[in-house]
Amino acid sequence: MTTAIWWIRRDLRLDDNQALAAAMRAASHVVPVFVLDPALLGSPWAGTARTGFLFDGLRALDADLRARGSGLVVRAGEPAAALRALAGEIGAHGVFAEADHSPYARARDARVAAALPLSLAPGVTVHAPGAVVKADGTPYVVFTPFRRAWLALPPPRPGDLLAAPARIETPAGIATLPLPDGAGDAAAGPFVAGEGAARRRLSAFADGAGAPIHGYAEARDRPDIDGTSGLSPYLRFGMVSARRAVVAARAAAAAARAAAGRRSAETWLSELVWREFFVHILHHFPHVRRESFRADLRNVAWIDDPDALAAWQAGRTGYPFVDAAMRQLAATGWMHNRARMVVASFLVKDLLVDWRAGERHFMRLLVDGDPAANNGGWQWAAGTGTDAAPYFRVFNPVAQGLAHDPQGDYVRRWVPELAGVPEAFVHAPWRMSDAAQRAAGCVVGRHYPAPIVDHAAARARALAAYGVAKG
Numbered sequence: 001m002t003t004a005i006w007w008i009r010r011d012l013r014l015d016d017n018q019a020l021a022a023a024m025r026a027a028s029h030v031v032p033v034f035v036l037d038p039a040l041l042g043s044p045w046a047g048t049a050r051t052g053f054l055f056d057g058l059r060a061l062d063a064d065l066r067a068r069g070s071g072l073v074v075r076a077g078e079p080a081a082a083l084r085a086l087a088g089e090i091g092a093h094g095v096f097a098e099a100d101h102s103p104y105a106r107a108r109d110a111r112v113a114a115a116l117p118l119s120l121a122p123g124v125t126v127h128a129p130g131a132v133v134k135a136d137g138t139p140y141v142v143f144t145p146f147r148r149a150w151l152a153l154p155p156p157r158p159g160d161l162l163a164a165p166a167r168i169e170t171p172a173g174i175a176t177l178p179l180p181d182g183a184g185d186a187a188a189g190p191f192v193a194g195e196g197a198a199r200r201r202l203s204a205f206a207d208g209a210g211a212p213i214h215g216y217a218e219a220r221d222r223p224d225i226d227g228t229s230g231l232s233p234y235l236r237f238g239m240v241s242a243r244r245a246v247v248a249a250r251a252a253a254a255a256a257r258a259a260a261g262r263r264s265a266e267t268w269l270s271e272l273v274w275r276e277f278f279v280h281i282l283h284h285f286p287h288v289r290r291e292s293f294r295a296d297l298r299n300v301a302w303i304d305d306p307d308a309l310a311a312w313q314a315g316r317t318g319y320p321f322v323d324a325a326m327r328q329l330a331a332t333g334w335m336h337n338r339a340r341m342v343v344a345s346f347l348v349k350d351l352l353v354d355w356r357a358g359e360r361h362f363m364r365l366l367v368d369g370d371p372a373a374n375n376g377g378w379q380w381a382a383g384t385g386t387d388a389a390p391y392f393r394v395f396n397p398v399a400q401g402l403a404h405d406p407q408g409d410y411v412r413r414w415v416p417e418l419a420g421v422p423e424a425f426v427h428a429p430w431r432m433s434d435a436a437q438r439a440a441g442c443v444v445g446r447h448y449p450a451p452i453v454d455h456a457a458a459r460a461r462a463l464a465a466y467g468v469a470k471g
Helices: 018-026 048-066 079-090 103-115 143-152 195-206 212-219 232-236 242-255 259-284 306-314 320-332 337-350 355-365 371-382 397-404 409-414 434-440 455-470
Strands: 003-008 029-036 073-076 094-098 118-121
Touching (some): 003 018, 073 079, 103 118, 242 259, 259 371, 306 320, 320 409, 337 371
Parallel strands (some): 003 029
């Protein structure tokens, strides 16, 4: 008899799990383990919605394991010490895990590898960092050539996907801790945790000739409608594999009835490649977690304005599209991607607040908060990152609302003070006459805040600050 530890981190699934498959090939008995790591759970980056979703996902995984004759073992403490103690208890000869690429994950895994035989398998991305590089071996820092090189590599095919094992042999009687309660903030959000929920959501989005994925290119920028996959929390915790998502996207492109549907499926595939791009960037340039990727924009004279930051966080800026998005985030732990770009631009460009303040706030609240994607998105919006939006691109929050929430349904859902405001003014209620404001039941400055900044003046201020930094 041989025993191996399957160390679960962000691969909460049995389907297409390369680390689990490697453990089962190496040993006749496999012990699935999750370590409650105080460095992560006690981090200021941790949020109740995300940790609640994680714990609920672990409960779902435990149920799936028990149906296969196994069960989840939970330990707590510094991972190297916790795993070394467990290995001694059960006589495990090795630890198998899915490779992760954040600076903390790589340092943690190095400590474990110094204490135990650790084997890392791919899975967070389809193509691991180092596999998508230029001819000279250096990493890409612009998305379009990265995407071209990524797509040129052999794609995952349905036959590559690993079926969930029918049975997992795990020794009985191993001591385990209870999982913390996963209810609370996560329960109020739109996501049900677990591999089964992830697979159902992927199927509903991508399966069949008339699936929603075939209208994704047009619908994805509309937060007032349900036009996205909603898979980001599941990809964040590996409740569905990156390979399975890519296989689904390619199958949907092949099944499309028309060219527009095929382009939409390919657009969603490109979003998956963006996710991989940011993982690769964080792997190759870990300093981006602390500072701007672009050296020439590391000295922007940000404004330390706690009141403006608090108004943005609370959804009280006076710009309805921004406020709706921030209130959606606070209530559900999630925000539509178009809205993420707009609120990030508003904080950084209109308020001239350091992008890192927004990055931290998102990580505390997002159920899908991922170090690579969140950092990449914020640096993109700030114009400070790899392949970022130009620093002089400043989203107009009113124009963005008119373009992507044309009837104001998104705003009215999350900013009920504006429920009676006519469509023509719902994205700029201060433009109503005093009489119209009274008739709508929304007097600006009383029922709903006046804009905390003038967009045109703020834009000019931001361009000047960036210009000075570059000079």
